Amino acid sequence: MKRTLSSGLLANPTAPATAPRRDEVRAGRKPMRNTLFLILSLVAASTAYGQSVYVDIGRSNQCFGTNLVPPCTFGAAAPAGCWNAVLPQNPAPPNLFSFPLNSVAGQPTLVTVTPSLYWSSLVNCFNNNLTPAPDHDLLDDFYHVTEQLTWTFDNLAPGTYEVFTYAWDGQTPGVLTTVDVPQSAAGPIQVGGAVWTVAGGYVSGSHFSQHQVVLGTGQSTIDVVCTPPAFPDFLDGGRLNGIQLVFTPPSPPGPTGLTFCSSLPNSAGQTAAIGATATVLPSGSIDAFANDLTVFATDMPANQPGIFFFGTSAIDFPFGNGIRCVGGQVLRIWPPSTSTAGGGLVRSIDYSILEAEYGPSFGSLNVQCWFRDQPGGGIGFNLSDGLQLSY
Numbered sequence: 001m002k003r004t005l006s007s008g009l010l011a012n013p014t015a016p017a018t019a020p021r022r023d024e025v026r027a028g029r030k031p032m033r034n035t036l037f038l039i040l041s042l043v044a045a046s047t048a049y050g051q052s053v054y055v056d057i058g059r060s061n062q063c064f065g066t067n068l069v070p071p072c073t074f075g076a077a078a079p080a081g082c083w084n085a086v087l088p089q090n091p092a093p094p095n096l097f098s099f100p101l102n103s104v105a106g107q108p109t110l111v112t113v114t115p116s117l118y119w120s121s122l123v124n125c126f127n128n129n130l131t132p133a134p135d136h137d138l139l140d141d142f143y144h145v146t147e148q149l150t151w152t153f154d155n156l157a158p159g160t161y162e163v164f165t166y167a168w169d170g171q172t173p174g175v176l177t178t179v180d181v182p183q184s185a186a187g188p189i190q191v192g193g194a195v196w197t198v199a200g201g202y203v204s205g206s207h208f209s210q211h212q213v214v215l216g217t218g219q220s221t222i223d224v225v226c227t228p229p230a231f232p233d234f235l236d237g238g239r240l241n242g243i244q245l246v247f248t249p250p251s252p253p254g255p256t257g258l259t260f261c262s263s264l265p266n267s268a269g270q271t272a273a274i275g276a277t278a279t280v281l282p283s284g285s286i287d288a289f290a291n292d293l294t295v296f297a298t299d300m301p302a303n304q305p306g307i308f309f310f311g312t313s314a315i316d317f318p319f320g321n322g323i324r325c326v327g328g329q330v331l332r333i334w335p336p337s338t339s340t341a342g343g344g345l346v347r348s349i350d351y352s353i354l355e356a357e358y359g360p361s362f363g364s365l366n367v368q369c370w371f372r373d374q375p376g377g378g379i380g381f382n383l384s385d386g387l388q389l390s391y
Contacts, residue, residue, distance in 0.1 A: 051103035052247045053111050053153070054083040057240055058123050058141030070137040072106065077202040077210075078164050078244045082106040083138075086113065087123070098154070110155040113243075117149040122237075128170035130196045138242050139168055139196070139207070145177055145228045145238030153222045153245060158281060158289045160248040161213045165224055166241035167191040168207040177238030178227040183219075184211035188227075192239075214283055218360065250279045250287045253294075260366070261316055261325030261386035267376035268343050270299040271322075272384035274369055285390045293349045297369035297384045300343040305336040306371030308347050310354065314366055314386065321378045325386025326368040331357045345369060354391075364390045 056069040069083035070076075081104025098112040125141035143149075145167075163184065167177035173195045180188040194206035204210055213222050222245065228238035257276045265271050274297050279290035286293060295308050313328030331354070339345045354365065369384035376382060 051105075051107075051109045051111060052079075052081060052245060053101045053109065053113075054078075054081050054104055054242070054244045055086050055101065055113060055151075056083045056138055056141070056242045057086055057143050058125055070134040072104075074134045074137075076135070076138055076164070076166065076242075076244070077204070077208050078162070078246050079104075081244075083242070086115075101153075111245075112154050114152045114154065115149060116152070117147070118143070122146065126171040128196065130198075131170060132198065135196075138166060139170055142169075142239045142241045145226045145240055148225065148227045149240075151224045151226075151240075151243060153224075153243075154220060156215055156220045156222060156245070157247070157249070158215050158219065158287055159250050161215065161222060162244075162246040162248075163211040163213060163222060163224065164208050164244040164246070165191070165211075165226070166208045166243070167226060167239050168194075168196075168241060169239040170196060175229060175238065177229075177240070179209040179211075180225045180227070181211035181213060182223055182225065183213045183215070183221075186211045214281060216281055216283065216285065216287070216289075218289075250281050250290065253277050253279050253290075253292050256280050256286055257367075257387040257389045259385050260314055260388050261323065261368075263322035263325070263383045263385050266299075266301055266321065266371075266373045266382040268299055268301045272300045272343075272369060272371070272382065273298050274367065274384040274387045276367070276387060276389060278389075288351045288355075288391055291351045293351065293389075294346060295349060295367055295369075295387070296344065296346040297339075297371070298344050300339045300345060300369075300371055300384070301373050301375060302339060302341045302343050304339050304372045304374075306339060306345050306369055307336050308333045308345075308349075308367055308369050310357075310365050310367050312358070312362075312365065314388070319383065320381040321373060321376050322381075322383040324368070324383060326366040328366075329358070339371065345371065362391065364388055 068085040072082040073080050075081055084101050086099050098114040101109055101111045103109050122144040128140050131139050163181050165179045167179055169175040169192055174193055176190045176192040178188050178190050189209035191209050224243055226240050256278050263271050276295045278293040279287040281287050309330055309332045311326035311328045311330045315327040317324060337345055366386055366388050368386045373382040374380045
């Protein structure tokens with residue numbers, strides 16, 4: 001009995017041929033639409049999302065009568081860029097609201113910062129004669145950290161962020177402020193304990209802390225937590241001068257995945273290989289936010305129908321004229337496609353289809369290509385190698 005392309009074929013190798021179960025695709029369509037709309041909306045806004053942002057805290061013009069923030073040609077310990085002035089607002093503190101931020105190019109973004117505390121009475125400046133312009137625009141104005149406070153940056157795009165937090169006390173250099181970024185593996189870092197020297201410039205641990213954060217899909221927040229010394233007072237509390245988020249986007253789409261299982265040669269004389277391309281985060285996992293996964297098979301027989309199917313388990317047993325590598329909870333990507341004259345098959349995979357089947361946090365999936373191969377004899381179908389993908 002000849003077997004035809006069917007969902008029953010992959011679910012049970014001994015099952016008789018049946019028509020494709022279109023309900024497998026229809027069942028996921030309704031919840032996919034909202035997710036897909038959200039993904040496309042966020043991708044469209046990516047030019048405003050993934051930006052480096054610099055924040056200067058306080059009023060340097062109280063001491064100098066000039067600039068509120070450093071100039072765009074100034075970057076302190078990071079590359080030069082335009083700064084945002086974040087000042088407490090009336091009415092009376094604490095003022096718990098979000099500040100919209102511009103990028104280092106001075107353009108509006110969707111990024112906001114929200115301080116957990118921002119008392120007007122604790123914003124001040126100290127005219128340190130050792131800090132020249134424009135360093136004094138950043139370092140000589142500050143927020144008195146008399147109790148733990150958190151500055152939350154939100155609406156950030158996936159990617160890598162270097163977080164520079166300036167917490168230097170030019171008035172009492174021996175005071176140490178502890179800076180932590182919970183999303184970073186670096187842990188808490190104490191800042192302070194040094195005087196300013198032009199020759200030495202900015203020194204990590206003395207004038208600023210540096211934390212690296214990698215945001216994946218669904219992650220859009222970075223918290224900067226500042227803790228004062230054990231017994232702070234108004235004069236000797238901790239300091240917070242400014243914060244910089246330096247953004248590096250994920251790498252462009254490139255090869256991804258790990259071949260974990262080999263099939264058997266088909267009528268083209270070779271084993272069909274499988275591969276994938278996608279935007280990959282620094283962690284090595286696929287960036288679902290980019291939604292640009294493409295899977296492909298090569299070395300197939302020409303002009304034959306085939307489908308890609310995903311699964312949660314890695315298996316290895318004879319199936320048709322090849323080896324089935326993918327099992328567990330299986331998702332077949334319909335409709336079938338036809339291989340080219342050169343024996344290739346390519347399919348773009350919408351992330352929302354995978355999310356609808358496996359949920360938002362499925363981690364790793366395996367994928368394989370099933371294709372008809374009647375010239376190969378036997379049962380008349382074969383499979384590609386198996387590929388593991390990590391999200």
